[in-house]
Amino acid sequence: MILLFVLGVSGSPTKNANTDKLVKAILEATGADTEFIKLSDVNIGPCRACMGCVYTNECVVNDDFKWIAPKIMKADALVVGSPTIFGLPSAFTKAFMERLYAFRHVNMLTKGKIGAAVAVGYAAENDVETWLGNILRFAKFDVVDTMSAKGTVCCSVCGTGETCAYAGWNAYSPEVSGRDYGIMETYKGYLEILPDNVPYVKGSVKILKKYRNVEDEPEVMDRAKSLGKAIAVKLEERARRG
Numbered sequence: 001m002i003l004l005f006v007l008g009v010s011g012s013p014t015k016n017a018n019t020d021k022l023v024k025a026i027l028e029a030t031g032a033d034t035e036f037i038k039l040s041d042v043n044i045g046p047c048r049a050c051m052g053c054v055y056t057n058e059c060v061v062n063d064d065f066k067w068i069a070p071k072i073m074k075a076d077a078l079v080v081g082s083p084t085i086f087g088l089p090s091a092f093t094k095a096f097m098e099r100l101y102a103f104r105h106v107n108m109l110t111k112g113k114i115g116a117a118v119a120v121g122y123a124a125e126n127d128v129e130t131w132l133g134n135i136l137r138f139a140k141f142d143v144v145d146t147m148s149a150k151g152t153v154c155c156s157v158c159g160t161g162e163t164c165a166y167a168g169w170n171a172y173s174p175e176v177s178g179r180d181y182g183i184m185e186t187y188k189g190y191l192e193i194l195p196d197n198v199p200y201v202k203g204s205v206k207i208l209k210k211y212r213n214v215e216d217e218p219e220v221m222d223r224a225k226s227l228g229k230a231i232a233v234k235l236e237e238r239a240r241r242g
């Protein structure tokens, strides 16, 4: 029997992060041998564009990517998770994804590996989901699927008071952004917009519930499990083909 290996990484620095929970749920549902790495617990800097990897496919930067790179090479599938930070993947995730650059050039070493991604945020998580999928495809991963989930609104956990004049989510309001990010619909029981709130000009919100835990959202967890199972199906197909 071939033992298949799936590597999962989370770019959230938060303890017990929603991103971690979803990456772990996906890994578990694959039924394979898995390993989870929290990128904020290791030291991986951004790509320095030194081109030191061009002929060897080996990154010359001396940090934790040195021992993580062989794990990516060993992995039959890679699951990448990221929170949404200022509308983008976290810097931890971005640095990790940049370092995949070493595997291209002469040989595209990640070509054909299975890839999957999950993004968490309150507003622009779909953009991060798209970005993750694109960059995995850039490295020629066979992307099975990507998903996103609504997480905690950051200003609701800062703990400095009941209201905030600089509420970040206000910049994402339909009035300001021209897009509906589904914030009010998702966070009905979490945030109450107070009558003196004027999008972007003055944020005024009452925090009704601080944390949004993806584990309390059966649909979200089921989606993660399905993604993990889809990886398992692909892996089995490949193992059968040999």
Ligand SMILES: Cc1cc2nc3c(=O)[nH]c(=O)nc-3n(C[C@H](O)[C@H](O)[C@H](O)COP(=O)(O)O)c2cc1C
Binding pocket: 012, 013, 014, 016, 017, 018, 019, 020, 082, 083, 084, 085, 086, 087, 088, 120, 121, 122, 123, 124, 125, 150, 151, 152, 153, 154, 168
């Ligand atoms: C500095 C900072 C900036 C953030 N900016 C955004 C943002 O622009 N859009 C968004 O959807 N979420 C934003 N968030 C919220 C996080 O994406 C959200 O809380 C998510 O649930 C975090 O996932 P985690 O629990 O896996 O860390 C931000 C959080 C922090 C700490």
